[in-house]
Amino acid sequence: MSVVIRGLSVTLGDAEVVSGLDTDIGGGGWLGLIGPNGAGKSTVLRAIVGIVDYLGTIEIAGRASGPIDRKERARMVAYVPQRPQLPLLMNVRDYVMLGRTPHLSLFASETRHDLKIVDEVLERLELSRLARRELGEISGGEAQRAVLGRALVQQAPILIMDEPTTGLDLGHQEQVLELTDELRHERNLTVVCAMHDLTVAAQFCDKLTLIDHGRVVTSGPAREVLSLERIAKHFGASVTIIDNPDVGFIVAPQRRGR
Amino acid sequence: MLLVRQTRGDLASTRCRAWQLLLALIVVALAVCTAAFVGPADLPFRGVLTTLLSKVPLLGVHSTLPSNDASIVWQIRMPRIVLGGLVGAMLAVAGATYQGVFQNPLADPYLLGVAAGAGLGATLAVELVKSFANWPVSPVPLAAFCGGVLAAGFTFVLGRSGGRYRAGATLVLAGVAVAAFFTAIQTYAQQRQTQTLQQTYAWILGGLSTASWQQVQIVVPYIALSCIVLVMYRRILDVMSVGDEEADSLGIRAHRVRAVTVLFATLGTAAAVSMSGLIGFVGIIVPHTLRLIAGSSYRRILPLSLLYGAAFLVHADLLARTIASPAEIPLGVITAFFGAPFFLIVLRQSQRSP
Amino acid sequence: MSTYLQSFLRRILRRRLMFAAIVAAIVAVPISPMIAGASSASSGNFPVVLKYPGGAVTISHRPTRIISLSPTATEDLFAIGAGHQVVAVDSDSNYPKSAPHSSLSAYQPNVEAVARYRPDLVVVVGDEGGLIAALSKIHIPVLVEPAANTIANAYQEIVSLGRATGNRARAQSVIASMRTRLASIVASAPPAARHRTYYVELDQTYYSATSSTFLGGVFSLFGLKDIADRAAGAASGYPQLSSEYIVATNPNLIFLADTICCGQSPQTVRARAGWSSMTAVRKGDIVALNDDIASRWGPRVVVLAEDIRNALVRIYGKS
Numbered sequence: 001m002s003v004v005i006r007g008l009s010v011t012l013g014d015a016e017v018v019s020g021l022d023t024d025i026g027g028g029g030w031l032g033l034i035g036p037n038g039a040g041k042s043t044v045l046r047a048i049v050g051i052v053d054y055l056g057t058i059e060i061a062g063r064a065s066g067p068i069d070r071k072e073r074a075r076m077v078a079y080v081p082q083r084p085q086l087p088l089l090m091n092v093r094d095y096v097m098l099g100r101t102p103h104l105s106l107f108a109s110e111t112r113h114d115l116k117i118v119d120e121v122l123e124r125l126e127l128s129r130l131a132r133r134e135l136g137e138i139s140g141g142e143a144q145r146a147v148l149g150r151a152l153v154q155q156a157p158i159l160i161m162d163e164p165t166t167g168l169d170l171g172h173q174e175q176v177l178e179l180t181d182e183l184r185h186e187r188n189l190t191v192v193c194a195m196h197d198l199t200v201a202a203q204f205c206d207k208l209t210l211i212d213h214g215r216v217v218t219s220g221p222a223r224e225v226l227s228l229e230r231i232a233k234h235f236g237a238s239v240t241i242i243d244n245p246d247v248g249f250i251v252a253p254q255r256r257g258r
Numbered sequence: 259m260l261l262v263r264q265t266r267g268d269l270a271s272t273r274c275r276a277w278q279l280l281l282a283l284i285v286v287a288l289a290v291c292t293a294a295f296v297g298p299a300d301l302p303f304r305g306v307l308t309t310l311l312s313k314v315p316l317l318g319v320h321s322t323l324p325s326n327d328a329s330i331v332w333q334i335r336m337p338r339i340v341l342g343g344l345v346g347a348m349l350a351v352a353g354a355t356y357q358g359v360f361q362n363p364l365a366d367p368y369l370l371g372v373a374a375g376a377g378l379g380a381t382l383a384v385e386l387v388k389s390f391a392n393w394p395v396s397p398v399p400l401a402a403f404c405g406g407v408l409a410a411g412f413t414f415v416l417g418r419s420g421g422r423y424r425a426g427a428t429l430v431l432a433g434v435a436v437a438a439f440f441t442a443i444q445t446y447a448q449q450r451q452t453q454t455l456q457q458t459y460a461w462i463l464g465g466l467s468t469a470s471w472q473q474v475q476i477v478v479p480y481i482a483l484s485c486i487v488l489v490m491y492r493r494i495l496d497v498m499s500v501g502d503e504e505a506d507s508l509g510i511r512a513h514r515v516r517a518v519t520v521l522f523a524t525l526g527t528a529a530a531v532s533m534s535g536l537i538g539f540v541g542i543i544v545p546h547t548l549r550l551i552a553g554s555s556y557r558r559i560l561p562l563s564l565l566y567g568a569a570f571l572v573h574a575d576l577l578a579r580t581i582a583s584p585a586e587i588p589l590g591v592i593t594a595f596f597g598a599p600f601f602l603i604v605l606r607q608s609q610r611s612p
Numbered sequence: 613m614s615t616y617l618q619s620f621l622r623r624i625l626r627r628r629l630m631f632a633a634i635v636a637a638i639v640a641v642p643i644s645p646m647i648a649g650a651s652s653a654s655s656g657n658f659p660v661v662l663k664y665p666g667g668a669v670t671i672s673h674r675p676t677r678i679i680s681l682s683p684t685a686t687e688d689l690f691a692i693g694a695g696h697q698v699v700a701v702d703s704d705s706n707y708p709k710s711a712p713h714s715s716l717s718a719y720q721p722n723v724e725a726v727a728r729y730r731p732d733l734v735v736v737v738g739d740e741g742g743l744i745a746a747l748s749k750i751h752i753p754v755l756v757e758p759a760a761n762t763i764a765n766a767y768q769e770i771v772s773l774g775r776a777t778g779n780r781a782r783a784q785s786v787i788a789s790m791r792t793r794l795a796s797i798v799a800s801a802p803p804a805a806r807h808r809t810y811y812v813e814l815d816q817t818y819y820s821a822t823s824s825t826f827l828g829g830v831f832s833l834f835g836l837k838d839i840a841d842r843a844a845g846a847a848s849g850y851p852q853l854s855s856e857y858i859v860a861t862n863p864n865l866i867f868l869a870d871t872i873c874c875g876q877s878p879q880t881v882r883a884r885a886g887w888s889s890m891t892a893v894r895k896g897d898i899v900a901l902n903d904d905i906a907s908r909w910g911p912r913v914v915v916l917a918e919d920i921r922n923a924l925v926r927i928y929g930k931s
Binding site: 046049050051070071072073074075077078079081084085086087089090094098099101102104106107108109154 | 499
C-alpha cells in the first residue's frame with residue numbers, strides 16, 4: 001500500500017511543528033524520515049498513524065486516511081513508537097498479543113488463530129524463550145523487539161517506526177532492520193521510519209525525506225539527499241561521506257579542528 | 259509442529275481459568291453460608307436452613323423457626339448479606355477499573371469525588387428533610403446517589419480540558435479538587451446543624467446495619483449493569499495499559515473507553531455507597547491482593563474482583579456484627595483496620611517498581 | 613485519593629473522639645464537681661473554688677455575665693434562678709425559650725466570639741478545641757460540667773452551678789423538688805411494668821444507651837431492664853446494637869429517643885424490615901420521646917420520667 005502525504009500541517013499547542021509537508025512512498029517501499037532533533041519527524045509519523053490532528057491530506061492506498069475508521073486504520077497501519085509505554089508487569093506474549101486488538105471486536109477474546117500468529121512472530125523475533133517473562137524483567141533490546149512484535153502481529157501492510165533502533169546494540173540494530181527488510185519483501189510491507197543514523201538510513205531506505213523545521217528540505221535516494229552541505233546546514237555536523245562499491249554509503253562524523 | 263504443540267491448551271495465558279472462577283465462587287458461597295448461620299441472634303442451624311430453603315419455590319420446605327426468628331433470618335440477616343455482597347463486588351470492580359483506566363495503582367472508586375459528593379448529598383438530605391415518615395423511600399440514599407454522580411460529573415467536565423493524551427492525569431487532579439470542594443461544603447453544612455450530626459455521621463461512617471430487601475431491590479439494577487459492562491471491558495483494560503496514544507494506534511478509542519468505564523463504575527459506586535455509606539479500602543485491597551496472586555491482567559482481576567469483593571465485604575460485615583455482639587463495630591472500621599496496613603504494603607511495592 | 617483517605621480517617625476519628633469525650637466524661641464523673649476544701653460558710657460568698665474532672669476553677673465574684681455552651685447547663689441555670697445572670701447560650705440551647713440564644717457553637721467554640729460578650733463565667737460540657745486554655749489567657753473562668761451518668765451526678769452539677777453563681781439555696785430547693793417529684797412519678801407507675809425489658813434508640817442505626825448511662829438510669833428507676841446491657845462491654849455506655857439482636861431479644865418496650873434528630877416514629881419502626889414480627893411492634897408498645905429532653909441531664913428529667921410513666925400506664929394499666 002502506498003502512502004502519499006500532501007500539504008501536511010500539524011499544530012501542537014501554539015507551535016506549528018509541521019508545515020505544508022509533501023512526501024510519498026509506493027507500496028512495498030521503505031521511506032526514511034531524517035532530520036535534526038525537533039524537525040517534526042515523529043509528528044509526521046503520528047499523523048500517519050492517526051493519533052495527532054492534522055491539516056492537509058494523507059492517502060493510504062489511494063484513500064484519504066481521515067475518514068477511515070480507527071480500527072480499520074489500525075489494521076492498515078501498525079506503529080512502533082519511539083518511547084513505548086511498557087506495562088512492566090505484563091508478560092512478553094500477552095504484550096505482543098495486544099497487537100491483535102484491531103482484528104477483534106470490542107468484547108471478543110482472541111482465538112487460536114490469533115495465538116498462532118503471535119507465536120510465529122515471537123519465534124521470528126527470537127522471543128519465544130522470553131514469552132513468559134515480564135516486560136520489566138527483560139533487557140531494553142528485548143523489550144524493543146517485543147514492541148516490534150506487537151506491531152507485526154497487527155498484520156498491517158504499512159509499518160510506521162519511530163527510531164526503532166534507539167538503545168539497541170549494533171547486532172540487535174541490524175537484526176531488527178534486517179528482519180523488517182525481510183518482511184517487507186515477503187509481505188510487500190510498506191515501511192515509513194524516522195531514523196537518526198544516516199548510514200543505516202542510506203543502507204535500508206529506498207527513499208529519504210530530509211525534514212527541518214517541519215518542512216521538507218529535499219526528498220530522493222540517499223546519494224542525492226545526503227550531501228556534506230546539507231548535513232552541515234541542517235544537522236550542524238561536519239562529516240565525511242564515503243561512497244564506494246565495496247563498503248557502501250557511509251556518513252562518518254568528523255571531529256572539528258582536525 | 260512445534261508451534262502447534264506450544265499453543266495447545268495454552269490459549270491466552272491471561273484468561274481467567276475455570277478453576278479460578280470456581281474457587282472464587284466457592285469462597286463466596288462459604289462466606290454467604292457462614293454469614294447466614296452466624297449472628298448475634300443464636301439460631302439453630304436446622305432452623306436457619308429450613309427458613310432459607312422455604313424461600314426456594316417448588317421445594318415444599320417449611321421453616322421450623324418461630325415467625326420472629328424466621329424474619330430475623332430472612333428480613334434482617336439475608337438482605338444484609340446480599341447488600342454487603344453487592345456493595346463489595348461493586349466497589350472492588352470499580353476500584354480495579356479505575357486503577358486500569360487511570361494507570362494509577364492507588365486509584366479507588368472514590369477518586370473522582372463520588373464519596374465527597376455522596377457525603378454532601380446525604381448531609382443536605384438529613385438537614386433539609388426533617389421528617390421522613392411520609393417518604394416511601396428515605397431521601398438520604400437518593401440524595402447521596404445524586405450528589406455522588408454530580409461530583410463525578412463535575413470532575414469529568416472540568417478534567418476534560420487537559421489535552422488529548424493527558425486526560426487521565428488531569429482528571430485525577432480535577433477529582434482531588436472537586437472532592438476537596440465538596441468535602442468543604444459538606445463539613446460546613448454539617449457543623450451548622452449539630453442536631454443532625456449523629457445521623458450524618460451514621461451515614462458517612464458506613465454500614466449495612468439497616469439493610470433491607472427494598473434497598474437491595476433499588477441498587478441491584480445499577481450494580482448488576484455496571485458490573486456486567488465493566489467485566490466485559492476486561493480485555494480492553496489490558497490494552498489501556500500501553501497508554502492512550504498507543505491504545506489509539508491499536509484501534510481503541512482510549513478516551514471513550516475511559517469515559518464509558520468511568521461512567522458505569524461511578525454510577526454503580528454511587529448506588530452502592532448511597533445505601534452502605536462510605537466504606538473505604540475495598541476497592542484497593544481486593545484488586546491489589548488479586549494482582550499479587552493472579553497476575554496483572556484485568557481479564558482475571560475484574561471477574562475475580564467481583565467475586566472476592568463480595569466475599570470480602572460479607573466477611574467484614576460478619577465480623578462487624580459478631581466480634582462485639584450484640585454491639586456493632588462500624589463496617590468502615592473493619593475494612594480500614596485490614597485495609598490500612600495492606601495499603602501501606604501496596605504503596606511500598608508500587609514505589610519499588612520503577 | 614489521599615485527600616479522600618484523610619477525610620475518611622478524619623471523619624472516623626472525629627466521630628470516635630465525640631464518643632471518646634462522652635466516655636471519658638462518664639468515667640470521670642464519680643469524682644465530679646464538688647466544693648474544694650473549706651469553702652465559704654454562707655451562700656453567695658466569693659471567691660469559690662470548684663473542682664471538675666481534670667481541673668479546677670476559681671470564681672472571684674458573683675458572675676453576672678455567664679455564657680452557657682451546654683444545653684443542660686442552660687436549663688440548670690434558669691431553673692436555679694441564675695437566668696438573669698446569663699448573657700448568651702449556645703446554638704443548641706433551645707430551652708427555656710427566654711434564654712438569650714446566640715449562634716455560639718458548643719462543638720467548635722470560637723474563642724473570640726465567646727470573649728466578645730465579656731463573660732465572667734463560661735460553662736461548657738468539655739474542653740472543646742482548647743477553649744479553657746485560650747479563655748484562661750484572658751482571665752475568663754471556665755466551669756466544666758460534663759455529661760452526668762447518674763441522677764446523683766446531675767444533682768451535684770446543679771449544686772455546683774448554684775455555688776458558682778451564688779444561688780445555692782435555690783439550687784438545693786430545685787434538687788429537693790426534683791427528688792420528690794421523681795419519687796411520686798415512679799410510685800405512680802404500674803407495678804406490672806417492673807422487670808419489663810426495653811430498647812431505647814438514639815438513632816436509626818440502632819445506637820442505644822445502657823443502664824449505666826444517665827438515660828438508662830431513668831428507666832432503671834421504674835425497674836425496667838435494658839437490652840443494651842449485654843453490649844455494655846463493647847462500647848462505652850452507647851453501643852450500636854445489631855438489628856437481629858434487637859429483634860431476637862424481642863423487648864417488651866421500644867423507646868424512641870430519635871424522633872427529632874432522625875425523624876423516627878412508631879410508623880417508621882413498624883415499616884422496618886423484619887421488625888413487624890416483634891411483640892412490641894405488633895402491640896404498638898412503641899413510645900416516642902422528645903430526644904432533646906432525653907439527651908440532657910437537667911431539671912427536665914422529671915418531664916422525661918413523666919413521659920415514661922404515662923406510657924407505662926397506657927400499656928400496663930393504672931397502678
